[in-house]
Amino acid sequence: MNIASEVARRLLQINAIKLSPQNPFTWASGLRSPIYCDNRIVLSYPGIRRFIIDSFAQKAEAFKPFDTIAGVATAGIAHGALLAEQLALPFVYV
Numbered sequence: 001m002n003i004a005s006e007v008a009r010r011l012l013q014i015n016a017i018k019l020s021p022q023n024p025f026t027w028a029s030g031l032r033s034p035i036y037c038d039n040r041i042v043l044s045y046p047g048i049r050r051f052i053i054d055s056f057a058q059k060a061e062a063f064k065p066f067d068t069i070a071g072v073a074t075a076g077i078a079h080g081a082l083l084a085e086q087l088a089l090p091f092v093y094v
Contacts, residue, residue, distance in 0.1 A: 015041070016038050016042060017036070021035060029045075053086055068084075068089060
């Protein structure tokens with residue numbers, strides 16, 4: 001199984017992914033979508049959290065060199081900070 005499929009499986013396992021094709025979600029941007037992923041839920045599951053951060057770190061290798069990790073406010077801050085810690089890099093949020 002590839003990383004994307006395994007991440008999706010784990011997100012479904014903890015109910016972080018919600019599907020509502022008949023009544024789409026309205027995102028903060030105003031866009032409407034039949035799928036919503038609440039990434040914040042991952043923070044409460046250490047094993048899944050570690051798997052996802054490890055996967056981010058593995059994917060980040062393809063983008064080297066870089067010297068800082070940025071997380072998007074607000075839900076991306078924690079994930080970005082965890083990744084920056086693992087990679088021993090500075091962290092900023094935007």
